[in-house]
Structure formats: structure tokens, C-alpha cells
Amino acid sequence: MATHLRPSTAAPPTRDAPAPGAHRPREKLLSRLDRGGSPYLFIAPFFLLFAVFGLYPLGYTAWVSLHDWTISGKGDYVGLANYRQLFGDPDFWNALGNTLGMLVVATVPQLVLALIVASLLNQQLRAMTFLRLGILLPIVTSVAAVGIVFSQIFDRDAGMANGLLGLVGVHPVDWRADKWSSWLAISTMVDWRWTGYNSLIYLAAMQAIPRELYEAAAVDGAGRIRQLRSITVPMIRPAVIFTVISSTIAGMQLFTEPLIFGQGPDAISGGSLRQFQTVSMFMFEKAFRNFDYGYGSAVAWMIFLVIMLLTAINFFIVRRMK
């Protein structure tokens, strides 16, 4: 960082100062060094570590993706060949479709449910803290533990989901076998873990809405549902946007739940026909199972680009809705 020298504004030390004043110039200098240098010292550890372990790997991913690069080291520069291969790879498109599919299947009901729970919580309630703690409980469960519990619940033979469906006459579902059923099971895990968290975010936003708005609406004869649609949702728009974007980013990186759900040594492929392999699993498979770093890096960049694209689309829709 550039040192930052300012013309001295300090008064020159008086010559006839007695003994105690002898320390003054040194103290002043130290104080100036402290004021000028400390801010940089305070932020330096962050930027140093962040540059090495955060920014550099990100940029370097792009460089690796332009090479034939495997576990044995760097090979030829191949330009965009990895990307060309990727665009022609049906497994990649399958993984992308799975990821986007689960993103929609998980996020939409999750945010609607969160909205309902939040509006229920936004009333005069007894045991308010208890209720909030209760709905937040899932967030403190280890993600892998969530995967294990729900893998059992959605087991074909031993699972409770099929048991309950049996009560209403539905035949046992082999949850891992098909796209729709595995997506549903995995989305359930995601929703279970995140609905409470999102509803607290909505609740916080709802508490900032002036009560007069509701009173006026009630006078005009608007019912609860109407109030929710015409007052609450528009007023908490920033919170909704925040949850949509963060769910999108998290959804594009979905990894742990489908991996644990897959069970067994071949879980990384997301089922025998790749029914529930996500793009993150695909990247992991290419880079850390097949040791094709160049190809894996191309996948990483594509994930990043899709996240950017989806965020941009989100913003675009929000603009249009204004």
C-alpha cells in the first residue's frame, strides 16, 4: 500500500523546552505513524489472506480451464476446447437441468410457506420466543445429518414417506429411481432446513410496516388475504428479493443433500442414470474423481456465469414489476 505522506502541519518543537519536552518530537512522529499506518495494518491480514485463498483461486480457475490439466500437471494450452466439449456434454446439460429443476421445486413452495409462517408470527402471540426458536431449529442441524434423516424417511422399503402414502392408498414410491421423485425428496430437505430462516427474515421486514396501513385497509373492507397481497408483500419487497437471490445462489451450489441422498460409493453421479446429479456434483466428479482439472474448472466457471445470469434476471424482473 502506498505510504501516505502529508506535509507536516505540526508545530516545530520549541527549542528551549526542558527535559520532558525531549520526548515530544518522537511521540509526535510515533503518533503520526500510528494514525497513518494503523488502518492499513488493520486491514492487511484480511486482504493478504483473501487475495491468496479467495481471489487468486477464482481467477486461476479461468486459466486452468483453458488448459489440458490433470492430476499429473499442466498440459497444453487448448483455448476454449474444454468449454466446447462441455457444451456438447449431455451429462452437463442433465446436471444443469436437475439443478435448475430442484431450484424451482425447492424455492417456490419454500418462500410461499415462509411468507405464511411469517404473517402468522406477525401477531400478538404468547410464547413468541419459543415459537421463533421452534421454527429455527432446522437451521442448526448439520446439513449431512439432514441428508441422512431424510434419506431414511424417503427410503423405498423402510421409509416413513411411503408408509404415510400407503395410508391413503398410494403404492410405494422408489424415490431415488426417477427425476421427479428424487427432486421432490431433495427439495423437501432444502425446504425443511431453510423455511424457518426465511420466515424470520420476512417477519423482521413485516414488523417495520406501519400499522395504520392495515387499519386503513380493514376500514376499506380488505380481508386478511387481500391485506397480505396488497400491503404486506409489496412492503417487504426488499426482503423478498434478498431471499430469492440468496436461495438462487445457494440452490445453484446444491451438493450435500443430493450426495448423501445418493448413498453408496457412486453417490457423486447422483443416481444410476444421473437423475439427481447437480452441477456442483458434476464439477466435483470431474475434478476430484476423474482428476480432470481443466474440464472441472470450465464447469466451475459455467456455474458462476449461470449464477450471474440468474441474478441479473432476478433484477430485471424486479425492475419490470416496479
Added chain:
Amino acid sequence: MRKAGPLVYLTLSGAIVLSAFPLYWLFVIASRSNDVVGDWPPPLLPGSHLFGNVSRLFAAEDANFLKGMANSAIASLAVTVSVVFFSTLAGFAFAKLRFRGKNFLLMIILATMMIPVQMGIIPLYMIMVKLGWEDRLQAVIVPFLVSAFGVFLMRQYAERAVPDELIEAARMDGCHTFRIYWTVVLPALRPGAAVLALFTFMGTWNEFLWPLAVLESDNPTVQFSLNQLSTSYYTDYTLMFSGALVATLPLLAVFAVSGRQIIGGIMEGAVKA
């Protein structure tokens, strides 16, 4: 404010039952024997096999569960202390000190905050290989010692929580800047720092993909061990459930002690889990 009717309580109670049930189920199956796992109607009360299952868990080959627990505890504590220290330090500098390039540097932090670390894991892995850190615990600690999100959060918090007069007064008393940080700023930041600490601890404890990439089964984190169980013992549900239960207990303990603060952190915004 509207007063809640009985229907609201009923619905919310239903939501809480749904929230809590999988955790309760975790406990039920972890304390049962394997031959009742698939029964219908399912066993809804805990059994007596918890200790047997847990000792089977600690003895399970390839999982190294005890070591995974110890490793995760060390990594989570180290990352938490470091993230809180460096975030409060840098957050204080960004909020309260004047220096050239401040706004530009802050912009960099903001711009990179949303970029998923996952995207850089292949080169990160190469760095670890270069350093000889594959399968070493520092591989899951050192890259996470600082957090852009933490710096940003502490900066926001410091703007509100630390009055300028307090800093000026300390300067008058002849405190140098680090001393001001330590004696004046840090105490004022404590509530915000506590929330950051909680979320950092939980996040590190739950870290899954990176340990899976860089560690081996002889030196795992607890999440890695869980994945080992689900790879090698996936028919043994009581074993997997006791693993999931033991792996979740530390987080439940954190939640029991500081659940209110976690709620406060989420509701004040700016906290991601």
C-alpha cells in the same frame, strides 16, 4: 397488533412439530436396533440402544468419527476466533479510521462477497498440494481465517455501535490505535461479534464440499465422517443416525445457549447462515 386466535396457534404448533420431528426421529432411530427401523407403524419412542449404537459408531472403520469430531472442533474454533478478530479489526478501520483508498477497498470487499468460494476450489486444491497440506487439518482452517462477509458485517455494526467521541477521548488520553481497538471498540462490538462468531462456528462445522475434496478418511472432519458412513454403511441406519445425532449435538448446544442471539442476528438482517 392483531391478537392471535386459536387457529393461528394450532397452525404454528403444526409448523413447529414439522420443524422438530426430523430431529426427534434422529434421536428415536439412533436409540433403536436395526430390525425395527422399517416397521410400520414406525417406532415413535426412543429405545435403549443409544450407547450401543454410539460405541459402534466410534468403532466404525473408515469413518474415524472421534477424530472427525476433534478435528471439526479445532477447525471451527480456530476459524471462529480468527474471523472475529480480523473482521472486527478491519471493520473498525473501515468504519472509523481515515485512510486513502478506503472506499475503493471496501468496494472490492462488497463485490467479492457474493462470489461462492466453491468456484475456486480446484486451484485452491492445487495450492494445498503445493504446500503439502492435502489431508492436513490446516487445509480446512487457513483458507477460511478471514471472511469478506464478516468484515462487511462488522463495519456496518461499528458504524452504529461505536461513537466517534469515544475514540477521540481515547486518543486524547494518548492511546495508540490498536489500544483503542482493544479497550474501546472491541467491547462496543461484542453483541455483533457474538452473532458473527455463532454463524462462523456453525458454518465451519457444517462445511462439507471442501473437506471432502482435500482430506482423506484417516484425518476427516465430522461432516466427512458422516459422508463415509453414508458411503460404506448406508444400510445400517441406526449407525448413520447415531453419527448424525452426535454431529448435530454441538450445534444444538450452541443453539440452546444462544438461540435468542441467533434470532436477533437474522432479524437484524445482514446475517447469512
